[in-house]
Amino acid sequence: MxxxxxxxxxxxxxALVENRCTVHGPMSAEDGAARVVELALERAGxxxxxxxxxxxxxxxxxxxxxxxxxxxxxLHPDDPGWRHGLPNAAVGVTGCVVAVAATxxxxxxxxxxxxxxxxxxxxxxxxxxxxxxxxxxxxxxxTRVASAPLPSALSWIGGPSRTSDLEMRTTFGVHGxxxxxxxxxxx
Amino acid sequence: xxxxxVTPGDTFDERARSAIADPELQRALHNLDQRLFTAxxxxxxxxxxxxxxxxxxxxxxxxxxxxxxxxxxxxEAAGATVHRAPTPEDARRVVLDIARREDVATxxxxxxxxxxEVDLGDALEAAGVRSVETDxxxxxxxxxxERPSHMITPAIHKTLGQIRDVLVASSGDDIPxxxxxxxxxARRRLRTDFLVADMAVTGAxxxxxxxxxxxxxxxxxxxxxCTTLPRVHVAMVPVEKVVPRFTDVATLLPLLTMTAxxxxxxxxxxxxxxxxxxxxxxGPEQLHVVLLDHNRTALLGTAYEEMxxxxxxxxxxxxxxxxxxxxxxAYDAVYSGPMGxxxxxxxxxxxxxxxxxxxxxxxxxxxxxxxxxxxxxxxLVRLRADLREAGPLVGARAPRTNEPLPPRTHxxxxxxxxxxxxPLATPARRRLTARAVGFDAWARxxxxxxxxxxxxxxxxxxxxxLWGDDRYAVNVTGMRGWTRSRDLPLPAPRSFRxxxxxxxxxLERW
Numbered sequence: 001m002x003x004x005x006x007x008x009x010x011x012x013x014x015a016l017v018e019n020r021c022t023v024h025g026p027m028s029a030e031d032g033a034a035r036v037v038e039l040a041l042e043r044a045g046x047x048x049x050x051x052x053x054x055x056x057x058x059x060x061x062x063x064x065x066x067x068x069x070x071x072x073x074x075l076h077p078d079d080p081g082w083r084h085g086l087p088n089a090a091v092g093v094t095g096c097v098v099a100v101a102a103t104x105x106x107x108x109x110x111x112x113x114x115x116x117x118x119x120x121x122x123x124x125x126x127x128x129x130x131x132x133x134x135x136x137x138x139x140x141x142x143t144r145v146a147s148a149p150l151p152s153a154l155s156w157i158g159g160p161s162r163t164s165d166l167e168m169r170t171t172f173g174v175h176g177x178x179x180x181x182x183x184x185x186x187x
Numbered sequence: 188x189x190x191x192x193v194t195p196g197d198t199f200d201e202r203a204r205s206a207i208a209d210p211e212l213q214r215a216l217h218n219l220d221q222r223l224f225t226a227x228x229x230x231x232x233x234x235x236x237x238x239x240x241x242x243x244x245x246x247x248x249x250x251x252x253x254x255x256x257x258x259x260x261x262x263e264a265a266g267a268t269v270h271r272a273p274t275p276e277d278a279r280r281v282v283l284d285i286a287r288r289e290d291v292a293t294x295x296x297x298x299x300x301x302x303x304e305v306d307l308g309d310a311l312e313a314a315g316v317r318s319v320e321t322d323x324x325x326x327x328x329x330x331x332x333e334r335p336s337h338m339i340t341p342a343i344h345k346t347l348g349q350i351r352d353v354l355v356a357s358s359g360d361d362i363p364x365x366x367x368x369x370x371x372x373a374r375r376r377l378r379t380d381f382l383v384a385d386m387a388v389t390g391a392x393x394x395x396x397x398x399x400x401x402x403x404x405x406x407x408x409x410x411x412x413c414t415t416l417p418r419v420h421v422a423m424v425p426v427e428k429v430v431p432r433f434t435d436v437a438t439l440l441p442l443l444t445m446t447a448x449x450x451x452x453x454x455x456x457x458x459x460x461x462x463x464x465x466x467x468x469x470g471p472e473q474l475h476v477v478l479l480d481h482n483r484t485a486l487l488g489t490a491y492e493e494m495x496x497x498x499x500x501x502x503x504x505x506x507x508x509x510x511x512x513x514x515x516x517a518y519d520a521v522y523s524g525p526m527g528x529x530x531x532x533x534x535x536x537x538x539x540x541x542x543x544x545x546x547x548x549x550x551x552x553x554x555x556x557x558x559x560x561x562x563x564x565x566x567l568v569r570l571r572a573d574l575r576e577a578g579p580l581v582g583a584r585a586p587r588t589n590e591p592l593p594p595r596t597h598x599x600x601x602x603x604x605x606x607x608x609x610p611l612a613t614p615a616r617r618r619l620t621a622r623a624v625g626f627d628a629w630a631r632x633x634x635x636x637x638x639x640x641x642x643x644x645x646x647x648x649x650x651x652x653l654w655g656d657d658r659y660a661v662n663v664t665g666m667r668g669w670t671r672s673r674d675l676p677l678p679a680p681r682s683f684r685x686x687x688x689x690x691x692x693x694l695e696r697w
Contacts, residue, residue, distance in 0.1 A: 015451075019454075077468045078468075082468060083468070083469070087378070087382060100452075102451070103441075103451040103452045104451075105452050105456070110467060110469075110470060111464075111466075111467065112464075112465070112466030112467055113466070115415075115467065115468050115469045115470075116411070116414070116415040116469050116470055117415050117416070117469050120408060120411050120412060120415060121412075121415075138437055138440070138441055138452060139437035139438075142433070142434055142436060142437040143434065143437070146398075146433050146434050150398055150400055150433070150458065150460040151460065152459070152460055152461055152462065152463060152464045152467060152470055153414065153415075153457060153458070153459055153460075153470055154457075154458040154460075155411055155455065155456075155457055155458075156452070156455060156456035156457075156458070157454070157455060158450075158452060158453070158454040158455070159454060160454075161406070161407055161408040161454065161455075162406050162407065162454055163323045163324070163370065163406060163407045164340060164406070164448070165322070165323040165324035165327065165340060165341070165342055166323070166347055166350060166366045166369060166370070167215070167218050167346065167347050167366075168218040168219070168221060168222075168340060168343070169366055171366045171367055171369075171370040172370070173370065173371070173374060174323055174370050174373060174374055174407045174408070174409075175321070175374060175377065175378075175407045175408035175409045175411075175412055176407070176408030176411065176412075176455070177408075
């Protein structure tokens with residue numbers, strides 16, 4: 001695992017770890033795809049894996065066929081049972097559009113086939129971060145997302161859901177995922 | 188719905204006493220200590236970011252009407268419905284109308300000071316709509332039938348044991364006195380509400396005029412659930428939340444989150460541009476934006492306009508020596524702490540919180556902490572003067588004290604008395620009371636260096652007699668109103684001026 005703080009990817013790794021994400025990689029697309037499958041199966045157990053089929057990372061790493069080959073129970077946004085099934089899914093798998101090295105936050109754009117809830121409702125989230133999408137600062141990331149029409153929802157995630165409302169000590173998993181695995185993939 | 192009174196009393200003075208006498212509250216407030224230096228660190232390390240943010244906020248206020256028009260057009264182009272609410276009553280009516288039309292049974296709410304300001308939760312409940320706060324701190328406050336005491340950490344006034352007891356009493360569940368146990372329980376409990384709610388009500392941290400994007404900052408993810416699951420989303424947005432450009436959030440968001448909680452960015456940021464689009468399977472079918480005025484635009488063009496630059500980070504509360512001792516409920520107002528002391532009388536046109544500007548030591552810690560450089564201490568002084576006179580506090584853009592504040596380079600500048608015009612000594616239309624005469628005399632004497640020196644000498648002489656051997660005087664006859672709740676320290680045996688002169692003359696070295 002690279003922790004060279006000079007490169008944006010190295011800085012991102014450090015920031016994600018600080019934000020309580022589990023970091024995997026950076027690694028090749030082949031290894032990254034295998035790692036995502038492994039993580040999703042491990043987190044899911046016998047429950048379903050929420051997989052947005054048209055998410056660019058899911059398409060790129062051919063996750064549908066790989067997970068299908070591993071006999072995983074998949075839940076797709078196009079399934080009529082998506083809305084009712086999602087609260088019982090154990091893990092959501094997504095990519096992201098940009099990641100900020102300085103802060104360890106990454107952004108997921110909603111769109112057709114890419115629901116807002118995939119990275120939010122299940123108790124675990126596995127996110128693929130393409131190293132080509134890593135930028136140095138939040139300002140760089142905002143400039144980048146502002147260069148194209150904004151999606152209906154752009155969700156920025158820093159790590160597991162957390163609260164400080166109990167005597168100002170941090171606890172995790174209050175509403176969103178309790179664990180966030182980030183898989184950094186060269187590309 | 189009636190609310191439990193946490194710190195009883197009819198005036199700020201009485202409530203402050205109740206708060207200080209409450210050992211559990213004092214214990215809970217210690218948890219705020221970790222935020223004491225947060226704002227100072229941000230100011231030290233990110234001064235340039237602070238200056239840019241302050242400039243962006245002023246840019247909006249100089250032409251708020253145009254930016255609101257622009258924001259409205261952008262929101263509508265993105266498919267949102269925009270409602271203008273001049274008063275809190277209008278805001279409540281708009282939301283209740285939507286709830287009725289959409290046959291809403293349950294509303295989930297994400298923490299929002301604007302909805303507290305218009306008392307929306309109670310209005311929904313009164314109309315038979317179940318309203319559930321989903322921020323953990325707000326939920327705790329709601330089931331305790333109380334009010335939030337801090338705008339960032341609403342349940343800061345409660346200890347873990349008290350929180351657990353409140354949740355057990357409301358649910359009948361067996362909940363451990365354990366942070367993780369309470370968190371897990373809250374997740375299960377509130378998830379049920381998210382899944383059945385037809386409508387979500389949120390606030391907004393910013394509204395970008397060029398894109399019509401609503402920005403919501405949370406750590407828990409309740410803001411995301413609110414803007415993902417229910418089919419109707421209503422955002423209650425005070426008019427000053429507008430920022431000119433979407434890209435301005437690159438400056439404002441890190442500053443807000445660093446100052447509010449010390450985080451580089453909060454865990455979640457939601458940037459919402461219109462409702463769900465064709466082909467999307469979640470997100471609200473309808474997005475309504477309620478632009479709340481509530482006497483805000485009346486402040487434009489007055490010295491109080493500065494208050495509209497506020498980004499609700501809570502930094503001024505965290506550093507305030509008064510807030511840190513009495514907590515939010517002592518203010519008996521939606522907004523507490525230094526910003527609340529300014530905003531409460533302004534939003535109510537002087538009808539509420541008239542004694543709040545007096546509840547300050549004018550130490551200026553709030554001014555120093557403010558990430559958008561609002562001169563809070565100056566505004567408090569100005570309000571004290573304006574509130575002494577009858578009539579509306581701010582007329583139709585014709586305030587009584589509207590001369591611009593002088594440039595402020597060090598603490599004390601910009602205070603009216605710095606220019607030799609102590610506000611309490613202004614003679615115009617004042618009743619001739621002993622108190623007024625006393626303050627006048629004091630101001631006149633201290634305006635002259637010789638008078639100041641003589642008064643010190645006199646105090647030292649009298650001090651020996653009145654104070655005896657004690658270091659502090661309490662209950663000095665004729666001054667009880669002051670000394671009952673304040674220590675009056677014994678003057679030093681020699682003044683600084685005397686010691687300095689001796690040093691200059693080479694009579695002593697230090």
